[in-house]
Amino acid sequence: xxxxxxxxxxxxxxxxxxxxxxxxxxxxxxxxxxxxxxxxxxxxxxxxxxxxxxxxxxxxxxxxxxxxxxxxxxxxxxxxxxxxxxxxxxxxxxxxxxxxxxxxxxxxxxxxxxxxxxxxxxxxxxxxxxxxxxxxxxxxxxxxxxxxxxxxxxxxxxxxxxxxxxxxxxxxxxxxxxxxxxxxxxxxxxxxxxxxxxxxxxxxxxxxxxxxxxxxxxxxxxxxxxxxxxxxxxxxxxxxxxxxxxxxxxxxxxxxxxxxxxxxxxxxxxxxxxxxxxxxxxxxxxxxxxxxxxxxxxxxxxxxxxxxxxxxxxxxxxxxxxxxxxxxxxxxxxxxxxxxxxxxxxxxxxxxxxxxxxxxxxxxxxxxxxxxxxxxxxxxxxxxxxxxxxxxxxxxxxxxxxxxxx
Numbered sequence: 001x002x003x004x005x006x007x008x009x010x011x012x013x014x015x016x017x018x019x020x021x022x023x024x025x026x027x028x029x030x031x032x033x034x035x036x037x038x039x040x041x042x043x044x045x046x047x048x049x050x051x052x053x054x055x056x057x058x059x060x061x062x063x064x065x066x067x068x069x070x071x072x073x074x075x076x077x078x079x080x081x082x083x084x085x086x087x088x089x090x091x092x093x094x095x096x097x098x099x100x101x102x103x104x105x106x107x108x109x110x111x112x113x114x115x116x117x118x119x120x121x122x123x124x125x126x127x128x129x130x131x132x133x134x135x136x137x138x139x140x141x142x143x144x145x146x147x148x149x150x151x152x153x154x155x156x157x158x159x160x161x162x163x164x165x166x167x168x169x170x171x172x173x174x175x176x177x178x179x180x181x182x183x184x185x186x187x188x189x190x191x192x193x194x195x196x197x198x199x200x201x202x203x204x205x206x207x208x209x210x211x212x213x214x215x216x217x218x219x220x221x222x223x224x225x226x227x228x229x230x231x232x233x234x235x236x237x238x239x240x241x242x243x244x245x246x247x248x249x250x251x252x253x254x255x256x257x258x259x260x261x262x263x264x265x266x267x268x269x270x271x272x273x274x275x276x277x278x279x280x281x282x283x284x285x286x287x288x289x290x291x292x293x294x295x296x297x298x299x300x301x302x303x304x305x306x307x308x309x310x311x312x313x314x315x316x317x318x319x320x321x322x323x324x325x326x327x328x329x330x331x332x333x334x335x336x337x338x339x340x341x342x343x344x345x346x347x348x349x350x351x352x353x354x355x356x357x358x359x360x361x362x363x364x365x366x367x368x369x370x371x372x373x374x375x376x377x378x379x380x381x382x383x384x385x386x387x388x389x390x391x392x393x394x395x396x397x398x399x400x401x402x403x404x405x406x
Contacts, residue, residue, distance in 0.1 A: 003183070004183060004184040005173075005181050005182060005183050005184070006028075006029065006032055006162065006164075006173050006181070006182040006183075006184075007025075007029060009171060009173070009184055010025040010028060010029070010166065011025070013166055013167050013169065013171075014166060014167060015377075016368065016371075016372060016377065018368065020104060020366070020368050021368065023084035023103075023104050023105065024084075024104075024105065024130065024149065024150060024166070026082060026084050027079075027082060027084050027085055027105050027107065027130055028130070028150060028152070028164060028166065030078050030079055030081075030082045030085065031075070031078075031079070031107065031109075031128055031152070032154075032162055032173075032182055033078055034074045034075045034077075034078045034079070034126075035126050035154035035160075035162060036160075036175065036180060036182075037074050038070075038071045038074055038111075038112070038126060038154070038156070039154065039156050039160040039175060041067060041070060041071070042067070042118075042124060042156040043156075045067060045118055045121075064092065065112070065115040065116070065118055067112055067115060067118055068091075068092055068111060068112045068115050069092065071111035071112040071126065072090055072092040072093070072109075072111040072112075074111075075088065075090070075107075075109055075111055075126075076088055076097065079099065079107055080097075080099045082099075083100060083103060084103050084104055084105055085099055085100070085103055085105055085106070085107055086098065086099060086100055086101055086102070086103035086104065086105060086106050086133040086136070086140070087099055087100075087101070087106050087107070087133075087138070087140075087141070088106070088107045088108075088109070089106070089107075089108050089109075089141050089268070089269070089300055090108065090109045090110065090111055090269060091109075091110045091111065091266060091269060091301075092111060095138065096138050096141050096300065098137070098138065101133075101136045101137060102136060103133060104132065104133055105130050105131065105132065105133055105149070106130070106131040106132075106133050106140050106141055107128060107129070107130055107131075108128065108129045108131065108141060108268050108269040108272075108273075109126065109127060109128040109129075109269050110126065110127040110128075110266070110269045110270055111126055112124055112125075112126060113125050113126065113127050113153075113237060113238050113239045113270070114235070114236065114237025114238065114239060114240065116236070117235075117236065117237050122235065122236075122237065122240075123155060123156065123157040123235060123237050123239070123240035124156050124237055124239070124240075125153050125154050125155040125156055125237065125239030125240065125243075126153060126154040126239075127152075127153045127238070127239055127269060127270055127273050127274070128151065128152055128153065128269070128273060129145075129148045129150070129151040129268070129269060129272055129273040129276070130148065130149050130150040130151065131143055131147050131148055131149065132147055132149050132366055134147065141268065141300050142268075142297050142298075142299065142300055143297070144272075144293060144294060144295060144296050144297065144364075145271075145272035145275050145276055145292060145293030145294070145295070146293055146294070146364030146365075146387075147364070148272055148273070148276050148293075149366060150164065150165060150166045150276075151164075151165050151272070151273035151274070151276040151277055152164040152165055152273065152277070153239050153242075153243070153273065153274075153277075154239075155239050155240060155243050157240070159174050159175065160174070160175040160177075161173060161174050161175070161185070161243075162174075162175065162182045163189075163243070163246075163277070165276055165277045165280050165281075167378060168280045168378065168381040168384075169187075169188055169280065170188070170189040170246075170277055170280055170281040171184060171186060171187050171188065171189065172184075172185050172186035172187075172189060173185060186247075189246060189247070189281050190281050190282045191245075191246055191249055191278060191281045191282050191283030191309070191310055191311075192248065192249030192310055193249070193282075193310055193311055193312050194249060194310050194311075194312040194313060195230070195245070195248055195249025195250025195251065195309065195310045195313060196228070196230055196231060196248075196249075196250060197230055197231050197232075197233045197244070197245070197248060197249075197250035197251075198216075198219050198230045198231075198232060198233075198250055198251050198252075198253070198313075199232070199233055199234050199235075199241045199244070199245060199250065199251065199252040199253070200216065200232075200234060200252070200253040200254070201234060201236070201254070202216070202232070202234075204257050207257040207258040207259055208255060208257050208258075209255070209256075209257075211320055211321050212253075212255050212320075212321075214320055215316075215317055215320035215321075218320070220232075230250065238252075238254075238265065238270060238274075242274050242278075242308060245308060245309050245310075246277065246278065246281060246283070249309065249310040249313070250309055250310060250313055251307065251308070251309035251310065251313040251314060251317060252306070252307070252308050252309055253306075253307050253317065254305060254306045254307075255288065255305045255307070256288070256305045260303065262302075262303045262304065263287065263303045263304040263305035263306065264303055265303060265304060265305075265306045266301060266302070266303055266304075267292075267295060267297055267302045267303065267304045268297060268300055268301070268302065270306070271285070271287075271292050271304050271306045272292060272293065274292075274306070274308055275291070275292035275293050275308070276293065278308045278309070279291075279293065279381070279382065279383055280381060282311070282382075283308065283309055283310055283311060283314070284307075284308065284309065284310075284311050284314035284315070285306070285307070285308045285314075286307050286314060286318065287304050287305045287306065287307070288305050288307075288321055291383075292304065292306065293383065338385075338388070338389055338392065340373075340379075340380050340384075340385055340388050341376075342373060342374050342375065342376035345370070345373045345374055345380070345388065346374045348388065348391065348392055349370070349374075352391070355367075356370040356371055356374075359391075362391055363384065363387040363388055363390075363391050364383075364384075364387050365384060365387075
């Protein structure tokens with residue numbers, strides 16, 4: 001693995017020799033370059049006197065840390081020079097920046113997640129998502145997670161890592177400081193189906209809904225002779241808590257509460273990127289009613305509850321939320337109805353009389369992804385298969401056989 005750097009990995013994974021994949025790889029590499037510079041700053045915050053906060057608040061009403069601003073500026077400077085990046089939006093900006101409205105991709109980011117931990121040298125990170133530019137303007141940023149073509153994060157800790165979700169696969173890279181390059185350290189990451197750890201801020205217990213309180217108490221002291229209690233681990237930095245959950249399994253929960261009735265984490269540049277990563281890695285990502293990726297945002301800085309983790313643990317959480325009421329829309333036990341192959345996908349698209357572009361819009365993917373499906377280069381993931389089911393069932397009622405099958 002050590003010989004596979006990020007650039008080589010992207011060439012291999014995005015192996016369709018077309019302009020779109022080349023441009024996507026270029027944007028990912030630009031973000032990675034920015035995180036290398038941010039990683040250097042995080043190692044010397046005390047020496048550079050860049051701990052502490054600036055005398056201003058951001059659009060969220062939060063105190064801006066010095067390193068928040070530095071990190072944001074590095075991303076802006078590097079992405080503005082990339083001709084494939086149409087624009088950039090972040091937690092630190094009131095409005096998105098447009099660099100080149102006709103370019104293919106938009107980038108959203110939390111430049112420095114967990115920045116309140118800087119002064120005590122705890123793990124912090126950068127979270128990002130890459131959105132297809134569909135509207136050629138600022139409205140392209142306000143899209144559901146189904147429009148995210150890639151996502152990832154950097155975690156600045158004992159070693160600096162870069163995790164990327166591309167082509168429905170999740171991989172981890174570790175920064176070699178001597179070569180100043182990211183090298184593959186974990187490939188095709190999969191979330192364990194069940195974990196032994198739960199991650200939640202128990203300091204908010206008194207302002208939670210009673211169902212969430214009951215879930216927590218049951219998690220700490222489960223009923224049943226074979227049930228095992230989980231261990232609490234909570235850093236207070238989303239990127240750190242999410243990374244541990246991604247690798248070891250379990251559940252991370254940041255629900256709404258009496259003080260934050262719409263949730264506290266930001267949908268566009270925190271929840272959606274992690275939702276794409278976790279679902280691509282075989283885990284789950286929901287709010288209290290639906291999959292995170294299905295939330296249609298009303299504004300760029302919208303907030304949401306976020307529950308991510310192992311399927312079994314997220315299902316258990318949802319069971320507590322739906323006790324005594326109608327089941328939530330998310331049901332991760334339901335598997336896709338039909339087996340989708342390259343031929344059946346082609347047959348479905350043609351039967352709907354749609355171009356690859358319009359068919360992609362209908363099922364929430366790009367034209368390039370539809371082409372890769374039909375050429376049998378990649379297979380649809382779990383989320384894609386459900387979307388294909390829905391496209392078929394919207395015009396057909398027969399659930400016995402799939403006439404699109406060859």
